[in-house]
Amino acid sequence: MAMWTNIFYGVVALALVFQIVLLFLGEKIHGKLKTQGNYSLLGIVCNTLTAATVVVFFGGVFSTQSALFIFLLFNIFLGKWMGWRTLTKRIITIMVLAFVLINKYQLHINFYKQIYNLFTQW
Numbered sequence: 510m511a512m513w514t515n516i517f518y519g520v521v522a523l524a525l526v527f528q529i530v531l532l533f534l535g536e537k538i539h540g541k542l543k544t545q546g547n548y549s550l551l552g553i554v555c556n557t558l559t560a561a562t563v564v565v566f567f568g569g570v571f572s573t574q575s576a577l578f579i580f581l582l583f584n585i586f587l588g589k590w591m592g593w594r595t596l597t598k599r600i601i602t603i604m605v606l607a608f609v610l611i612n613k614y615q616l617h618i619n620f621y622k623q624i625y626n627l628f629t630q631w
Contacts (some may be wrong), residue, residue, distance in 0.1 A: 517568065518613055524562040525606040534601045571607070576620040577609050 531538065542552055566585070569578030581602060588598040612618050 514596070517565070517572070518610060520561055520565050521606060521609055523558070524565050525603065525610065526554050527558040527562060528599055528606065532596070532603065533597070535599075574609055574612060576618065576624075577605055577612075581605050 538555065542549075542555065545592055547553075547556060561617070566578055566581050569575065570582070572578065584601050584605070586599060588601075
C-alpha cells in the first residue's frame with residue numbers, strides 16, 4: 510500500500526513541477542505548440558503531463574487529503590466561471606499542490622478531524 514501512495518504523491522510532485530514550468534514558460538510553450546502541433550514531441554509531453562495532472566486531481570478526491578483536491582477542482586471550474594486569469598489559477602494550484610506534498614510528508618494534518626472539531630466544540 511505504501512508503494513502506491515508514494516507513486517501517487519510522486520505524480521503529484523510531477524504535476525507541481527509541470528505547473529511551475531507552465532507558470533514561467535506557458536506563453537512560449539503555447540506558441541511552440543501552435544506551430545509544431547499536438548503530435549510533436551513537445552505536444553505529446555505536454556498532453557501526457559496534463560492528463561497526469563487531471564488524473565491526480567480526480568484521484569486525490571479519494572485520498573486522505575480529499576478536501577484539498579476538491580478545492581483544486583473548484584479552483585478549476587469556478588475559476589472559469591468567475592473570470593479568474595490563468596495566472597491566478599496557476600498560482601493557487603501551485604500553492605495547494607505544494608501544501609499537499611508538505612502535509613503528506615511533514616505536517617500530517619487530518620482535515621476530517623479538524624472539520625469535525627470545528628463543528629463539535631461549541
